[in-house]
Amino acid sequence: MSMRTEISAPAGREPTADGPPGGTPAAPPRPRKRSDRVAYLFLGPWFVGLLLLTAGPLLGSLYLSFTKFNLLQPPAWNGFGNYVKMFTDDPRYLQSLKVTFIYVALTVPLQLGFALAVAVMLNRPLRGMAWYRSIYYIPSLLGGSVAIAVIWGQLFDDDGVLNAFLAFFGVGGRSWISNPDTALYTLVLLNIWQFGSPMVIFLAGLKQIPQELYDAASVDGANPWRRFWSVTVPLLTPIIFFNVVLQIIQAFQAFTPAYVVSGGSGGPSDSTLFYTLYLYQQGFTNLNMGYASAMAWVLLLIIATFTLINFGLARRWVYYEDR
Amino acid sequence: MTTLQHLPADRRRGRRWLTHLALIAGTLVMVYPLLWMVGGSFKSEQDIFSQLNPFPSSLDPRNYIAGWTATDPTFTRFYINSLLIAVLAVAGNVIACTLTAYAFARLEFRGKKVFFGIMLGSIMLPAHALLIPQYVLFFHLGWVNTYLPLVVPKFLATDAFFIFLMVQFIRTIPRTLDEAAMIDGCGKVRIFSRIILPLTGPVLITTMIFTFIWTYNDFFAQLIYLSYPSSETVPVALRRFVDATGDSSYGQLLAMSVLSLMPTFIVFLLAQRRIVEGIATTGLKG
Numbered sequence: 001m002s003m004r005t006e007i008s009a010p011a012g013r014e015p016t017a018d019g020p021p022g023g024t025p026a027a028p029p030r031p032r033k034r035s036d037r038v039a040y041l042f043l044g045p046w047f048v049g050l051l052l053l054t055a056g057p058l059l060g061s062l063y064l065s066f067t068k069f070n071l072l073q074p075p076a077w078n079g080f081g082n083y084v085k086m087f088t089d090d091p092r093y094l095q096s097l098k099v100t101f102i103y104v105a106l107t108v109p110l111q112l113g114f115a116l117a118v119a120v121m122l123n124r125p126l127r128g129m130a131w132y133r134s135i136y137y138i139p140s141l142l143g144g145s146v147a148i149a150v151i152w153g154q155l156f157d158d159d160g161v162l163n164a165f166l167a168f169f170g171v172g173g174r175s176w177i178s179n180p181d182t183a184l185y186t187l188v189l190l191n192i193w194q195f196g197s198p199m200v201i202f203l204a205g206l207k208q209i210p211q212e213l214y215d216a217a218s219v220d221g222a223n224p225w226r227r228f229w230s231v232t233v234p235l236l237t238p239i240i241f242f243n244v245v246l247q248i249i250q251a252f253q254a255f256t257p258a259y260v261v262s263g264g265s266g267g268p269s270d271s272t273l274f275y276t277l278y279l280y281q282q283g284f285t286n287l288n289m290g291y292a293s294a295m296a297w298v299l300l301l302i303i304a305t306f307t308l309i310n311f312g313l314a315r316r317w318v319y320y321e322d323r
Numbered sequence: 324m325t326t327l328q329h330l331p332a333d334r335r336r337g338r339r340w341l342t343h344l345a346l347i348a349g350t351l352v353m354v355y356p357l358l359w360m361v362g363g364s365f366k367s368e369q370d371i372f373s374q375l376n377p378f379p380s381s382l383d384p385r386n387y388i389a390g391w392t393a394t395d396p397t398f399t400r401f402y403i404n405s406l407l408i409a410v411l412a413v414a415g416n417v418i419a420c421t422l423t424a425y426a427f428a429r430l431e432f433r434g435k436k437v438f439f440g441i442m443l444g445s446i447m448l449p450a451h452a453l454l455i456p457q458y459v460l461f462f463h464l465g466w467v468n469t470y471l472p473l474v475v476p477k478f479l480a481t482d483a484f485f486i487f488l489m490v491q492f493i494r495t496i497p498r499t500l501d502e503a504a505m506i507d508g509c510g511k512v513r514i515f516s517r518i519i520l521p522l523t524g525p526v527l528i529t530t531m532i533f534t535f536i537w538t539y540n541d542f543f544a545q546l547i548y549l550s551y552p553s554s555e556t557v558p559v560a561l562r563r564f565v566d567a568t569g570d571s572s573y574g575q576l577l578a579m580s581v582l583s584l585m586p587t588f589i590v591f592l593l594a595q596r597r598i599v600e601g602i603a604t605t606g607l608k609g
Contacts, residue, residue, distance in 0.1 A: 049479025
């Protein structure tokens with residue numbers, strides 16, 4: 001490559017005899033034009049992606065959210081029509097909001113609770129830790145796949161394993177996945193089952209906590225429970241915070257399990273109509289792409305709000321050692 | 324809470340057993356659905372649901388053979404599609420994200436702070452907010468039902484998470500190495516290719532592993548962009564298999580489900596340490 005010329009550039013701008021007189025420090029060199037150019041060359045693909053696939057589409061979906069648009073005809077301006085319809089004239093939309101909020105409110109705390117509890121157990125010096133860690137992690141790795149959603153549907157089906165298990169104890173089974181009262185909770189369980197990746201993050205955080213702190217607490221007479229609440233939890237708050245932010249963002253965007261288990265319908269009786277599933281139906285089944293764009297923007301605002309609230313609250317409970 | 328050493332030996336042993344017992348019980352819950360799936364794939368139709376015992380009485384491969392060829396085209400085609408997309412996505416992410424990360428980590432240019440902020444912000448952006456205009460764009464380019472919408476964005480460094488990861492990593496490489504190379508007459512491009520790139524090995528491998536697994540499993544994008552049977556990937560085909568087979572052939576469905584997890588599982592076995600470390604240190608979701 002002919003980038004060798006690069007090297008001579010700074011040399012050419014060495015301070016010369018006719019530099020600023022009077023010994024005043026020379027002004028910092030102006031940003032080097034050619035250096036800019038090399039950097040922009042490296043950034044080229046990213047710039048194109050940013051313009052065409054991120055910034056452009058973001059503005060595009062904002063515009064489309066104020067239109068009626070079915071992909072084949074040009075978008076027709078509709079003002080706030082889509083937004084008004086969502087909240088006043090679309091019970092399925094409100095249902096999808098409700099389903100999604102229940103899902104987030106249940107899975108995030110339960111999943112993180114399990115993740116932390118198991119991580120604490122796995123942080124003890126026991127034999128076979130690597131094995132346990134791998135086994136507990138595997139559902140996280142595979143859990144988002146279509147195959148696992150298929151299996152899950154079978155486990156909680158009328159003649160599924162759960163009912164066979166209950167029958168073994170003489171308990172009469174019921175249809176879990178085809179019952180609107182319970183279908184959503186089987187998907188909550190599926191997500192909790194995948195606590196492996198936050199667990200691994202917790203485990204890494206736990207290893208950073210110095211043993212001396214536990215020893216000191218023991219000397220002061222703290223029992224294990226007390227040590228957990230007074231040493232482990234405070235020192236782990238940055239990691240807990242990180243996991244909470246991440247899991248909330250991800251839980252709001254859940255799609256695959258609901259789609260697979262309900263055959264794309266969100267049923268029974270819209271009980272698993274996740275937000276993104278309804279967005280998909282509106283955008284790609286009904287070709288209401290303006291409406292789907294408005295839904296996407298509301299989702300963006302919901303996620304942004306939750307993230308900002310999280311960061312705002314963090315000051316009250318997240319503890320950083322170096323402060 | 325590694326305070327077991329403070330306890331008398333017998334109580335220590337007792338606690339250890341309790342922990343093991345709890346962990347083993349948990350293990351059974353974690354793996355039962357997977358065992359049931361693998362076992363069921365070798366069973367006959369009536370045994371799948373009538374038996375709680377996940378282990379089959381024999382390793383009968385009939386479900387695998389029948390399931391593989393039950394669709395038109397067969398699963399051979401779907402695997403070729405899936406693996407091709409995943410490999411191209413890996414190449415795209417490695418090339419585009421390293422170039423971008425090097426610029427952010429090492430080069431000076433106007434607007435760097437602003438662009439870096441935009442890049443970080445784009446990590447949190449839900450994909451759905453970009454979905455429809457992207458679809459419209461690809462639709463008008465005639466790319467729907469091709470692999471281009473799934474692959475080309477990777478070559479344009481749209482997975483900002485990996486850029487961030489690499490920037491963090493490159494910042495830990497001593498700058499004195501760059502400076503020494505510069506004195507030896509290397510330009511920015513050579514410093515990148517001879518110094519930085521070879522030293523970013525660990526983070527490149529993490530990127531490759533996760534790009535592969537995520538792309539392979541990315542049902543949503545594949546569902547939207549690929550609707551001709553011949554262009555379908557493994558997850559999309561598996562999902563359609565559920566409809567096509569109905570209640571009649573669960574055994575085949577289970578067999579294809581098992582096989583669909585194999586690429587991910589093989590990557591996990593080969594790179595177990597790296598995956599777990601990658602999650603622990605970066606917070607990637609598996």
